[in-house]
Each structure stands twice: as C-alpha cells, then as structure tokens.
Amino acid sequence: xxxxxxxxxxxxxxxxxxxxxxxxxxxxxxxxxxxxxxxxxxxxxxxxxxxxxxxxxxxxxxxxxxxxxxxxxxxxxxxxxxxxxxxxxxxxxxxxxxxxxxxxxxxxxxxxxxxxxxxxxxxxxxxxxxxxxxxxxxxxxxxxxxxxxxxxxxxxxxxxxxxxxxxxxxxxxxxxxxxxxxxxxxxxxxxxxxxxxxxxxxxxxxxxxxxxxxxxxxxxxxxxxxxxxxxxxxxxxxxxxxxxxxxxxxxxxxxxxxxxxxxxxxxxxxxxxxxxxxxxxxxxxxxxxxxxxxxxxxxxxxxxxxxxxxxxxxxxxxxxxxxxxxxxxxxxxxxxxxxxxxxxxxxxxxxxxxxxxxxxxxxxxxxxxxxxxxxxxxxxxxxxxxxxxxxxxxxxxxxxxxxxxxxxxxxxxxxxxxxxxxxxxxxxxxxxxxxxxxxxxxxxx
Amino acid sequence: xxxxxxxxxxxxxxxxxxxxxxxxxxxxxxxxxxxxxxxxxxxxxxxxxxxxxxxxxxxxxxxxxxxxxxxxxxxxxxxxxxxxxxxxxxxxxxxxxxxxxxxxxxxxxxxxxxxxxxxxxxxxxxxxxxxxxxxxxxxxxxxxxxxxxxxxxxxxxxxxxxxxxxxxxxxxxxxxxxxxxxxxxxxxxxxxxxxxxxxxxxxxxxxxxxxxxxxxxxxxxxxxxxxxxxxxxxxxxxxxxxxxxxxxxxxxxxxxxxxxxxxxxxxxxxxxxxxxxxxxxxxxxxxxxxxxxxxxxxxxxxxxxxxxxxxxxxxxxxxxxxxxxxxxxxxxxxxxxxxxxxxxxxxxxxxxxxxxxxxxxxxxxxxxxxxxxxxxxxxxxxxxxxxxxxxxxxxxxxxxxxxxxxxxxxxxxxxxxxxxxxxxxxxxxxxxxxxxxxxxxxxxxxxxx
Ligand SMILES: Cc1cc2nc3c(=O)[nH]c(=O)nc-3n(C[C@H](O)[C@H](O)[C@H](O)COP(=O)(O)OP(=O)(O)OC[C@H]3O[C@@H](n4cnc5c(N)ncnc54)[C@H](O)[C@@H]3O)c2cc1C
Ligand SMILES: Cc1cc2nc3c(=O)[nH]c(=O)nc-3n(C[C@H](O)[C@H](O)[C@H](O)COP(=O)(O)O)c2cc1C
Ligand code: SF4
Ligand code: SF4
Ligand code: SF4
Numbered sequence: 001x002x003x004x005x006x007x008x009x010x011x012x013x014x015x016x017x018x019x020x021x022x023x024x025x026x027x028x029x030x031x032x033x034x035x036x037x038x039x040x041x042x043x044x045x046x047x048x049x050x051x052x053x054x055x056x057x058x059x060x061x062x063x064x065x066x067x068x069x070x071x072x073x074x075x076x077x078x079x080x081x082x083x084x085x086x087x088x089x090x091x092x093x094x095x096x097x098x099x100x101x102x103x104x105x106x107x108x109x110x111x112x113x114x115x116x117x118x119x120x121x122x123x124x125x126x127x128x129x130x131x132x133x134x135x136x137x138x139x140x141x142x143x144x145x146x147x148x149x150x151x152x153x154x155x156x157x158x159x160x161x162x163x164x165x166x167x168x169x170x171x172x173x174x175x176x177x178x179x180x181x182x183x184x185x186x187x188x189x190x191x192x193x194x195x196x197x198x199x200x201x202x203x204x205x206x207x208x209x210x211x212x213x214x215x216x217x218x219x220x221x222x223x224x225x226x227x228x229x230x231x232x233x234x235x236x237x238x239x240x241x242x243x244x245x246x247x248x249x250x251x252x253x254x255x256x257x258x259x260x261x262x263x264x265x266x267x268x269x270x271x272x273x274x275x276x277x278x279x280x281x282x283x284x285x286x287x288x289x290x291x292x293x294x295x296x297x298x299x300x301x302x303x304x305x306x307x308x309x310x311x312x313x314x315x316x317x318x319x320x321x322x323x324x325x326x327x328x329x330x331x332x333x334x335x336x337x338x339x340x341x342x343x344x345x346x347x348x349x350x351x352x353x354x355x356x357x358x359x360x361x362x363x364x365x366x367x368x369x370x371x372x373x374x375x376x377x378x379x380x381x382x383x384x385x386x387x388x389x390x391x392x393x394x395x396x397x398x399x400x401x402x403x404x405x406x407x408x409x410x411x412x413x414x415x416x417x418x419x420x421x422x423x424x425x426x427x428x429x430x431x432x433x434x435x436x437x438x439x440x441x442x443x444x445x
Numbered sequence: 446x447x448x449x450x451x452x453x454x455x456x457x458x459x460x461x462x463x464x465x466x467x468x469x470x471x472x473x474x475x476x477x478x479x480x481x482x483x484x485x486x487x488x489x490x491x492x493x494x495x496x497x498x499x500x501x502x503x504x505x506x507x508x509x510x511x512x513x514x515x516x517x518x519x520x521x522x523x524x525x526x527x528x529x530x531x532x533x534x535x536x537x538x539x540x541x542x543x544x545x546x547x548x549x550x551x552x553x554x555x556x557x558x559x560x561x562x563x564x565x566x567x568x569x570x571x572x573x574x575x576x577x578x579x580x581x582x583x584x585x586x587x588x589x590x591x592x593x594x595x596x597x598x599x600x601x602x603x604x605x606x607x608x609x610x611x612x613x614x615x616x617x618x619x620x621x622x623x624x625x626x627x628x629x630x631x632x633x634x635x636x637x638x639x640x641x642x643x644x645x646x647x648x649x650x651x652x653x654x655x656x657x658x659x660x661x662x663x664x665x666x667x668x669x670x671x672x673x674x675x676x677x678x679x680x681x682x683x684x685x686x687x688x689x690x691x692x693x694x695x696x697x698x699x700x701x702x703x704x705x706x707x708x709x710x711x712x713x714x715x716x717x718x719x720x721x722x723x724x725x726x727x728x729x730x731x732x733x734x735x736x737x738x739x740x741x742x743x744x745x746x747x748x749x750x751x752x753x754x755x756x757x758x759x760x761x762x763x764x765x766x767x768x769x770x771x772x773x774x775x776x777x778x779x780x781x782x783x784x785x786x787x788x789x790x791x792x793x794x795x796x797x798x799x800x801x802x803x804x805x806x807x808x809x810x811x812x813x814x815x816x817x818x819x820x821x822x823x824x825x826x827x828x829x830x831x832x833x834x835x836x837x838x839x840x841x842x843x844x845x846x847x848x849x850x851x852x853x854x855x856x857x858x859x860x861x862x863x864x865x866x867x868x869x870x871x872x873x874x875x876x877x878x879x880x881x882x883x884x885x886x887x888x889x890x891x892x893x894x
Pocket of ligand 3: 298351356379380385
C-alpha cells in the first residue's frame, strides 16, 4: 500500500505537501481550508512584530499566454497581531491534530526569539521555521536575509533558538548568496533539526514602459522584490542538491521550495533528497485545489514503480549529479528527425544554423519542408530537439558503442587535452565551422 | 440544417448574415497570437499571394504593437482588412499553417490581420503618405481591389492618380460581390475611406470609360493607364426561357442584395445553376434570405465543382439541397419561369453526355444563373495593341503587368480571369511598380519613408 505520510525531523504529516509561509497561510481560516483540501502541512505566515504593507505588492512575469511563469512580491512578514495568530493556531490544531502546523518566526533579540518560541509551542505548533530569507524590507532592519547572508550570525541565532525550542526547528535559507553551502553548514552547526530552501530571489520583475516605474509600482515608484514561481525551480533544485550532497549537511532533512506546481515538480525535489515540499505561488495562482493533482500524481508515480513511501526514492537522483570533469567525453549523440512527425516549421534549421553548429540543411527538392541533419556536423547539443514544437519528433540518437569511458582528468592524464591557445586537439564531437564568407552566399535569414 | 426567417429589418438581415470572422477582442488576439511558432521561411507567407510577413505581424500583435502589425500588413497589401475578412484563408495562409500537419487548429491569421488593421482604422492612424510629386499622371479604370491597390502604390511613389469608376462606390466586388457574411458594406467602405484619407489619389464615381473616344481622351491626358475593370455581368446560358424576368444572374443578384439588404424579397423556391463559388454564395444567400427551398444544380459531379469544399459545406449548412450531373435544357413558363427542365448527365473522357430519357423538371419561382461572368472583350478590343487570350483575359508581362500596348497596364479579374480580392490587390500593386519602372526607369522602388 502506498503511504504518503512523512516524519520530517520529527514533524509528522499525512503527506509531504506543505504550504510555504506566505499569504496562503496568513490565517487560521485559510489553513483549515487548505487541510480540508488535502494539504499535509502548513508553515504559518512569518510571525514577529507586525508590519504595515504597501499597495500594490505583486508583479508577474508572463511568457506568451502563460501568466505568472515568474512572480514577485514586496510584502513583509505578518501584518496581524501575534495574539490573533496564536489564537487561530490553537484552533487549527484542535481540528487537525494530525496535520503539521509549523510556525515561521522572525524577530531580533535572543529574548524575543525565546519568548515567541514559547508562545507558538503553547499554541500547539508542531515545529518552528526560522525565516532567514525575506530579501526585502526585513533585511534592512537586520532580519531575514540579512541574517541568512551572514553565516556566523545565522549560527548564533540558531543556537539561541535551539536552547529554547522543544519542537523540531527548520532553518529556511535565502538563495541570495554566492554559495548556499555556507549558510547551510552554519545552520547545521548551530544545531538545526532541518533545512528548508529556497526563499525568494532578489529581483526586479519589470519596468512600466509608460511611467518608467519598476513593478510592482507603489505611487509610481518600486523596489527590489522577492522572485519565485515556476521560473525559479532550476535554481532551487541545484541549491537543494548542493546541500544534499554536502558531507556535513547530508542527512539533515530538507524541505524543498521554489516553483512547485505539479506532482512532477515535487518528485524532482524528492529525487534530489527532499522529504517534504512547500508551495506558495502555485496556490496564490490557482488556490488550494491543486493539491489533488499533486497527490494523485505522486501516488500514481509511486504505484507504477513500486515505491511504498517517499523514502524509497528520496535522493535517488543524487548519485547521478556529478561534476563536469567526471562526465564521459566518449558519449556521443546525434539528432535525428522523424520525417513522418515533422510539420515543417524549420525552427530546428534556423536554430542550429544561426544559434548552434550549422548542422541542419534545408530540403533541396522544393516539395518537402522536412530539414535534414548533417550527421558529421552535429555536436549533439540538443538545441533542435528543444525548439521542435512536435513531441518526440527530433530525438537524440546514441552513436557511441557504450563501452568507452573517458573523463577530463583522464584526457589530461593521457596528454590528449588542449593546453595551448592554438592546440589542434581543440573541440569535441563533430567540430565543423564554415568559412566566414559563406555567410554571404546563403540567403538572408 | 439552419432555417432562416425572412429578414424584415436591417438588424434581422445582419442576424441572418452573421459575420463568419468577427473581430477579435484583445484577449483573443493575445491568446491566438501566442500560439504562432514563428516558423522559419514560413509556409503561410509563401501561401499568401501578397506575401505578407505573417509571423512578424503576429508577433507585433502579441507584443502590443498593433500599429506596427498593421504597417507590416499594408506594406504588402493595400486591401489588408478586406483580405483578412474575405480571403479563402482555408486554402491560402491558414491552409498552409504547419499546425494542420499536427491536426491542431491553424492560427487564425485572417482574424488577427483584421485585429491589427482595425486598430489603426479606429484610431484614424495614418501609416502612409503620398510621395513627393513625380510630375506624372496615371489614369486607372475601375476602383476595385486591383485599381485601388494600384492607386495607393502609385500615390506613395509620387504619381498623380485619377480613378474612373462606373459605379458610385469604391472597392469593386468587395462591396458588390462578396457574401454579406464575410464583410459588411461598412467594413469594405471604411477601409477605402481610410486609404483615401492618407493618400492623394482621386476617384471619379459614376464615370464609366465606355468607348474609343473616352479612351483617347485618357491617353492624351495621362502618361499611363491601368485597367482594373474586372469581369462583366453574368454570361448568357443560351437556353430557351432565359429572358423571363425571374431568371437572373448571380452577380446581379448578389449586388442587389448587398445594396438593398432586407428590402430584397426572394420567392420560396429557387434554383441556382452552377458549381463555382459564386453559385455557392448565391445559394447560401438565397437560403439566408428565407427561401424555403433552394436547389443547387450542377452539370458535373460534386467532386468536379470549382467551388471550395468549405463554401459548399456552408451552403449545405444553410439548408441548400444539391443535384449533381444534371444539365439544364430549358426554362419553363409562359410569361414567368415556373421551373427548369434538366437532363441527367454522365461523362466519358471528361466530356458530358446526356442520358436519354432522364429528363426531369424542378419547379421554382426564381432561377439564378451562376455560370460565370462575361469578359470585357467588347470594351477591351477598342484599345490598340492590347492582346487577349482565348478566354478573353488580358495578356500581360508576368512581372510588370504591362499589356501589349505599352501605355496600358492591367491586373485583377480582367487579367486572371476571376480570382480573389487578394490577387487583385497583389496584381494592382505589382502593376504600379511596373508603371513606375516604365515612366521613371532609373528611380528606385523604395520611396516609402
Ligand atoms: C459573387 C462573388 C463572390 C466573390 N467572393 C469573394 C470572396 O469571398 N473572397 C474573395 O477574395 N474574392 C471574392 N470574389 C472575387 C473578387 O471579388 C474579385 O476577384 C475582385 O474583386 C477582383 O478585383 P478587380 O479589381 O479585378 O475587379 P472588380 O472588383 O470587379 O472591380 C472592377 C471595378 O471596375 C469598374 N469598372 C468596370 N469597367 C469599367 C469601365 N469601363 N469604366 C469604369 N469603371 C469600370 C467596376 O464597376 C468595378 O468597380 C467574388 C466574386 C464574385 C463575383
Ligand atoms: C507574497 C509572498 C510573501 C512571502 N512571505 C514569506 C514569509 O513571510 N516568510 C517566508 O519564509 N517566506 C515568504 N515567502 C517565500 C515563500 O515561502 C517561498 O519560499 C517562495 O515563494 C518560493 O516558493 P514558490 O516558488 O512556490 O512561490 C513569500 C513569498 C511570497 C510570494
Ligand atoms: S543537436 Fe545541436 S548541433 Fe546537432 S543538429 Fe541539433 S542543434 Fe545542430
Ligand atoms: S523543428 Fe521539428 S517540426 Fe519543425 S521542421 Fe524541425 S523537425 Fe520538423
Ligand atoms: S505557419 Fe502557422 S505557426 Fe508558422 S508562422 Fe505561419 S501562422 Fe505561425
């Protein structure tokens, strides 16, 4: 029987799908609704000294007809009193004793930290998340990402928290840092029970072309905001992977956050070592109901592969993430076009011709519009298969014998790697470059 | 099958002739434009007779630059809005769209085109202006798509242009001929006004050029003459009974309908003879006017009809019934037609053979002949040196559209025998460039700026 339940650093939940600390977890009303809809846990909107917010607050990055492929906000932590939040937290726990309610916190002094921890524990919180991530507003007051970017300060605060906390503590990291391993390590050294990441990325999502104001605009002005949503997933996945592979951090439970909208996104995070995932933007876009698709997809994925719990496949992708120097230089693929599927848009042609390796030729017979791959020029870069609008029309065919293995280090050791500027051993598979003047003979594109 | 009530008011007429390609709103245009793949050397562009850069104008629409999109369209086609509405896009741009190969709905290019052109027309935005005067005068006969396009292009190039038009409205068969559910009179005429406001060409309405004298006067006054006269009235069938007053030509029927709208009273039973697009239009329109029984009768098989399949489908969906392989022998009646006597046909090596003893009568109250338009041979043969082919089409140079008489150029239906608005638009524009080359051989084409 497939079992989606988790025990995340001691925090139990019926499934790994949690709401991230953000507007969807502003109130007990929303969290109750979310639990009813199927969410396994919720990280309460960050508590602390309540703030005053501006309007407007959000901006979206649209791509073609896709709205909010990226999302930004200039909101701060909760703008509601602590007493109201605590009363509602207690209420939620009364109705949902088996769901995970995690209190996200952001305060300044050791006294404040230890006080608020007692408060939320008394209200029934199953865990605590330390918000060291908010990249705007709070950091200017020495909180949020100001802490997250300073590993020694971060470690000290985690230590204060660990002195007081009796429930598990999750440290939430900011991605606005050059190496995520530094704050990750500091959190572990401070004694954190778990890590969550990423918070939002410092950004300007756009400029109004009429008013010249950054977006979102507050009375014609704007500020840098926190970027999130589908567009940030690749950045988050890599940061998760870095921590999960780090010898001193590996083993600390990780809650993955950033651009999760479907079960597929969630599975990717789990494969890189996460054992819970958190969602904000997708819920702000579509509401709590999206968890039904996530739950059913995850369940199907696990049933199809015979996984009983998510721990059966958590981290399974990690051994496959290597450093570049350890990749096999003998592996070779070449693009192949399925003429029956091709619709003749010739996007592959122009992409390879202008943007890659001049390895695709237009048909010469005037009838067909199906381009042809020039095998000997193809370096196997993938570009054409990425631009092709038809599913599985361009495939990358394996051309090596599968037996040979050669890494960069081995190449260097064998003295076969280029070492001087004009070394004739430069290049890789199918290294063809036409003469510059041939450009003038091809008709303008 | 749809049942249409006889329209009693302009409103009811518009309802029965509801636009097949309604104007897109901003969201629709945004969503549809987002689907375009921006193909390389796009097949849709190749399929457009005027070679509008379709992916470019679609991208311009998508990025909120409708004005740039309209410019891209008008740069290649002076009938940009009319074409979006009346072009048989299923066999042109949209028929070539790569999505067809994937069984995905092709991009609605025509409607996107209209979205852009309407934006600039609504805003009264001038995109073009007449070129600096070249001191040369050109006369154009006919203010149809070919004549108008030629006039616009010549104006931009700096020529003084006067159009002589027999009727009292511009745009030729766009307003007098195409089906009312494709484009409204207002839409056709608004585009003409829009062009006239920007460019300096003159149109003299109700000014037919009728005879050798008229032609001589033009030759004396103008440096070149463009013939955009289109085709003539419906050709005769040479059948007994053809002269009855309730036996009419399709082109004339459509023209009356476009001008009189709901004031046209069609009788109950109508027979339309023919198998081309005009026959389909006339039958569709008869049904939409509330005739209870409309028959299409064609002497060959369904597959051999000249009409596009979608025009036939449209007629059928309006309630039109069809009879194939039946040749008309005689129109019956005493002082009015009361029916048509047909004989069944078969074919041998493509030649029609009547089947003896297979005669039958279709009773009716109106016969519409959609058997092609007569050519303008009588008028055209008065022009010295002009050459006509066997079908009385004017012979022209394939690029310059110059005729056998070097002073005369020609384009549109009079040259192609009867095609589409878009062909007229293309040929008129090309001819203008031919005229430019003829009158000022050393200047460049590129005077638009
Ligand atoms: C019933 C019907 C339906 C059609 N439907 C469509 C359609 O849906 N889509 C499409 O793209 N095309 C359609 N067409 C075809 C299209 O209308 C023509 O191809 C196009 O209008 C041809 O343009 P033109 O300028 O050559 O001629 P015309 O449009 O015929 O214009 C010729 C002009 O010249 C004037 N003229 C003629 N002789 C003289 C003279 N001696 N002196 C002064 N003026 C003169 C005429 O009054 C007329 O205004 C249809 C045609 C018909 C008959
Ligand atoms: C409007 C908004 C407010 C947020 N507020 C908080 C917050 O108070 N505390 C916090 O830890 N993260 C906050 N975040 C960050 C999210 O919890 C999450 O880390 C980030 O949005 C990435 O996830 P996503 O791509 O699913 O949106 C906020 C995000 C948004 C969009
Ligand atoms: S894989 Fe890269 S190099 Fe090869 S044909 Fe495709 S785009 Fe060109
Ligand atoms: S991109 Fe794909 S569909 Fe388009 S021409 Fe290339 S192979 Fe064909
Ligand atoms: S063929 Fe279709 S998808 Fe391609 S450019 Fe033309 S309209 Fe766009």
